[in-house]
Amino acid sequence: AICKKDAIAFVADAWRSLSESERHYWTEQERNDNLRYVQEKEQHQGPWEQPKRRAKKNPLAPKRPMSAFLKYSKTRRREVKEDNPDMSNTDISRLLGEMWRNASPEERRPYREQEEKERAVYKAEIAKWRADQARIEQERALAMPATSSASSATAESRLDARTDDIAYQHYHPHHQQHQHPPAYDAKIPQVPYEHAKRSNPLNHHDPNGSHFNEPHE
Secondary structure (H helix, E strand, O other): OOHHHHHHHHHHHHHHOHHHHHHHHHHHHHHHHHHHHHHHHOOOOOOOOOOOOOOOOOOOOOOOOHHHHHHHHHHHHHHHHHHHOOOOOHHHHHHHHHHHHHOOOHHHHHHHHHHHHHHHHHHHHHHHHHHHHHHHHHHHHHHHHHHHHHHHHHHHHHHHHHHHHHHHHHHHHOOOOOOOOOOOOOOOOOHHHHHHHHOOOOEEEOOOOOHHHHHHH
C-alpha cells in the first residue's frame, strides 16, 4: 500500500505534468467553488459552529466516585478560602491544584486509597447495572415482534371485513331497502294495505313490511 507522503508526491508530479488547458479546467472549478462558498456564507444564518452536547447520563445509573484530587480539594477548600478571602474561586481552584501537586505521597495516600475502594465498588455496580439494562432491552426487543404480529393480524382481519363489506355493497347495492321485515308484533297495529294505498295512491309500500308494485288480488 502507498503511504500518504508518496501519494501527495505522486499527485504533485501529476499536477506539474498537466498542460495549460487541463489546468484551466481545474482552476475554473476552484473559482466556481469559491463563488458558491461566498454565496452560501452570505445566506447563512445562525452560529458558525454548533456547540457540542454531551450525552445525558441516566439518572438511575450508579454515580461515579470523586477522584483523589477532588476529595482533597473538598476538604481543603474552606481552609484556603479563609486564608485568602479576596481570592476568586478560579484562583482558589488553581491554588488547590498546586497544593496537590506539591503534596507528599504520605499526604496523598488516604485520598488515593479511598478513591480506589469507591472505584472498585462503582465498577461492580455499573457492570451489574449495564447487564440489567442489556437484559431489559433484549426482552423488549423480543416482545416487539409479538406485539407487531398481533397488531398486523388485527389490522388484516379488519381489512378483510371491510373488503367483504365493500364487495357485498357492490353486488347488493339495495341491500338496505330489501332487508327482511321485522317480526310481527301484536302490540303494533297493522294498517291494511288497501287503506294505506287509498290514503296515498303514490305509496306502493306495504306498512306491514312488504314491498309491492301492485296490490294482491
